[in-house]
Amino acid sequence: MATFLMQLNPAVQALLATLFTWLMTAAGAAAVFLAKEVNRKVLDSMLGFAAGVMIAASYWSLLAPAIEMAEGGRLPAWVPAAVGFMLGGTFLRGVDRLLPHLHRSDEAHPEGVKTAWRRITLLVLAITLHNFPEGLAVGVAFGAVASGFPSATIAGAIALALGIGIQNFPEGLAVSMPLRREGYTPLKSFWYGQLSGLVEPFAGVLGAAAVLVARPLLPYALAFAAGAMIFVVAEDLIPEAQSGGHTHLATLGVMLGFTVMMILDVALG
Numbered sequence: 001m002a003t004f005l006m007q008l009n010p011a012v013q014a015l016l017a018t019l020f021t022w023l024m025t026a027a028g029a030a031a032v033f034l035a036k037e038v039n040r041k042v043l044d045s046m047l048g049f050a051a052g053v054m055i056a057a058s059y060w061s062l063l064a065p066a067i068e069m070a071e072g073g074r075l076p077a078w079v080p081a082a083v084g085f086m087l088g089g090t091f092l093r094g095v096d097r098l099l100p101h102l103h104r105s106d107e108a109h110p111e112g113v114k115t116a117w118r119r120i121t122l123l124v125l126a127i128t129l130h131n132f133p134e135g136l137a138v139g140v141a142f143g144a145v146a147s148g149f150p151s152a153t154i155a156g157a158i159a160l161a162l163g164i165g166i167q168n169f170p171e172g173l174a175v176s177m178p179l180r181r182e183g184y185t186p187l188k189s190f191w192y193g194q195l196s197g198l199v200e201p202f203a204g205v206l207g208a209a210a211v212l213v214a215r216p217l218l219p220y221a222l223a224f225a226a227g228a229m230i231f232v233v234a235e236d237l238i239p240e241a242q243s244g245g246h247t248h249l250a251t252l253g254v255m256l257g258f259t260v261m262m263i264l265d266v267a268l269g
Helices: 002-006 010-033 040-070 078-098 119-147 154-181 186-195 199-213 215-242 247-268
Strands: none
Touching: 010 119, 010 154, 010 186, 010 199, 040 078, 040 119, 040 154, 040 215, 040 247, 078 119, 078 215, 119 154, 119 199, 119 215, 154 186, 154 247, 199 215, 215 247
């Protein structure tokens, strides 16, 4: 797999990797063809697991390489990581304030500019918005490999894509199952569930292309993706995982997800 990917253009690498992460979202959404609802304890555990994966990926796959790449530069090594990280969270917060959307953990209070769009549209937009940084992170990781930094490896980029793909499964499930429970057909529930992850291939190609064009900004780009991902974890995943009342299971899921992603990154990267 790694040898095959190394022969491809970085943008194509990112596209293939993020198509995999989207397919994992679709696989989760496809559970509506097998059942009408999922046990809330299971869902909260899976969402916690997804949050843990994203937290670990943000450090091991993005922030740590960003700091290493910045060593020996004119600025202290922590500066690009800190600046990029805060810019990533700030950017996503800005988009969050503008784009109409609805969080699953607080459906009574839509966010963004006021609109007459239907509730399902707002829900899908929320997940789509929060999937963008995941695709961006994968694209930036593959772009970093092509840029020739020793700390960026093809195995590490693959590990990141695997981790994000794994955590996308419960995200697809968390979109499609509530729709099925509310009376949507299995096909329509699946369609909206997979649609939320379709932004990732576009974001992946964009991230890889941006890094190749502006190589000196790579440490900032990696940290930017990390900041955006942590924003999603704090804004959406953890609140949703905790909202069902199964706090301990959700927290255990976070711990397990972090451990799995750490092992993937360290073992493969």
